[in-house]
Amino acid sequence: MGRIAGSNGERTAALIRRAALRLIHRQGFAAMNLRELAAEVGISPASLYNHMRTKQNLLFDLVHEHMTTLLAETDAALAAAGPALMDRLRAFIGHHVLYHLERKREVYIANFELRALDPPNAAVILGLRHDYEARLIALLEEGVAAGLLAVEDVRVAAYAMLAMLTGVCTWYRPSGRLGRDDIVAVHIALALDGVCRRD
Amino acid sequence: MGRIAGSNGERTAALIRRAALRLIHRQGFAAMNLRELAAEVGISPASLYNHMRTKQNLLFDLVHEHMTTLLAETDAALAAAGPALMDRLRAFIGHHVLYHLERKREVYIANFELRALDPPNAAVILGLRHDYEARLIALLEEGVAAGLLAVEDVRVAAYAMLAMLTGVCTWYRPSGRLGRDDIVAVHIALALDGVCRRD
DNA sequence: TCGGAAAACGAACATATGTTCGTTTAGCAG
DNA sequence: CTGCTAAACGAACATATGTTCGTTTTCCGA
The missing domain is CATH 1.10.357.10 (Tetracycline Repressor, domain 2)
Incomplete structure (x- = not known):
């Protein structure tokens, strides 16, 4: 599977940030895992790294x-x-x-x-x-x-x-x-x- | 290795609680791992379970x-x-x-x-x-x-x-x-x- | 139109982590 | 003295987790 039709870097980055805020607020940073964050955004864990360093x-x-x-x-x-x-x-x-x-x-x-x-x-x-x-x-x-x-x-x-x-x-x-x-x-x-x- | 000379259940339990307070306060509960806690108390991770359920x-x-x-x-x-x-x-x-x-x-x-x-x-x-x-x-x-x-x-x-x-x-x-x-x-x-x- | 950058994926790696198991030794009640 | 319980250990298990890699497909500037 390659790049998805209609995908947009800035929009995905914004979705990640919003979802991360929700998850960290609810569970704490250490308890938030990246698989959960990726699922919330609707992308794979690996794809997160197109939008953040670590x-x-x-x-x-x-x-x-x-x-x-x-x-x-x-x-x-x-x-x-x-x-x-x-x-x-x-x-x-x-x-x-x-x-x-x-x-x-x-x-x-x-x-x-x-x-x-x-x-x-x-x-x-x-x-x-x-x-x-x-x-x-x-x-x-x-x-x-x-x-x-x-x-x-x-x-x-x-x-x-x-x-x-x-x-x-x-x-x-x-x-x-x-x-x-x-x-x-x-x-x-x-x-x-x-x-x-x-x- | 078996039971250690001079070991005492109540004292160890108290040490665990005190060390856990320190570690949780410093790093948060999710970020505190039991190996670190055990090391702080001076016992093995397995021994923690003689004094707590989970x-x-x-x-x-x-x-x-x-x-x-x-x-x-x-x-x-x-x-x-x-x-x-x-x-x-x-x-x-x-x-x-x-x-x-x-x-x-x-x-x-x-x-x-x-x-x-x-x-x-x-x-x-x-x-x-x-x-x-x-x-x-x-x-x-x-x-x-x-x-x-x-x-x-x-x-x-x-x-x-x-x-x-x-x-x-x-x-x-x-x-x-x-x-x-x-x-x-x-x-x-x-x-x-x-x-x-x-x- | 066409080639490189962007943005996604599945798979895997290396490590971390909570917990269990079997064993061993010290303390203590009888 | 004897045997049961308490309290420790090393080793291992199963899973979770941050991150990387190679690949694939879409988008867009030249």
Whole structure:
């Protein structure tokens, strides 16, 4: 059997990436085998190698694209927000939650399959993650300096906020009770004001 | 070669569990192979089966013991706190963070290796997790009813709080800059009051 | 139109991996 | 002391898995 009529490299590559995201998200990278991935795409295991170098490289590509997209979109959202610090902080939170609602598979994989990356690949991703965290840390520091925010430790606060905001990935279902805007609003309120009533 | 002088069933079983926690935490359950585990313990792969039924069962035992311990300790902490709602809420948060600092490997595994459990095993663990979440949801509902708390959605708020509080597992190092009590205090403040300054 | 690149396939390889089996030795109850 | 059980071992099995190879067929630029 040779090349199949109507086959198209770019389309097949996209199918592979989408199926890989599903499978890795459901079972984890180590538990996803390439025969299963190939079956999902509808090609033979050998054919996967027309579109990727190795299994490890496939994971790296998926995570790397996600991280660069996240960074670029975040900067765009910050630039689009008003100049006031609280507006930019709200923009950061809102964008983070929305992005994580829409691309929860990518986010989940990027967060929890870091250990499956080869050390050099992991270092690249950790660098990008560090850049992302730096955006929030800078906002918090600016807010504290301006007297708008009160946190005992900026770095820990940033990590805690990110953990909270990223948590939506683990339970969100598009068919759920709340709409996206509701979820965004709840998280902005929680991050800024906590659960206690303000009088 | 037969039984080794000084060998002891209970001690070996404990060594296996401890080594398994380390390896699963570092590499993930699917990526941990039993030859590596056996080498870490200092026995042969075949000998593992004197202390466990299957690899799957080992994971289930680890997660199950963690969840039942967490539930029992939480109830004890709540019972030991004062009767006022805010005292109990602070006790829940404080205990959660402390427990997660001290047993971050168990927590990480219980949260992120659920998908590696067989469906019947996973159902048991999900039930225990649901019980745990119910403790916090009940506290939040009581606080809202009493007018002490203000959250738009109790269930989402509980999930968000748990995600934030559990996040410490991903970055905490005992040798780090902050002591445990500092970290607990920061998280209680963040969960209750958020990052905004209160005047 | 025609030849090379692209994109698929079946088959196989080398290795990894969970598990079992038979055997052997140490500990301990009677 | 004796025999049963606990706890270890080496060896092997059956299967799974990432990857490569040679081949075949389609697409497309020259």
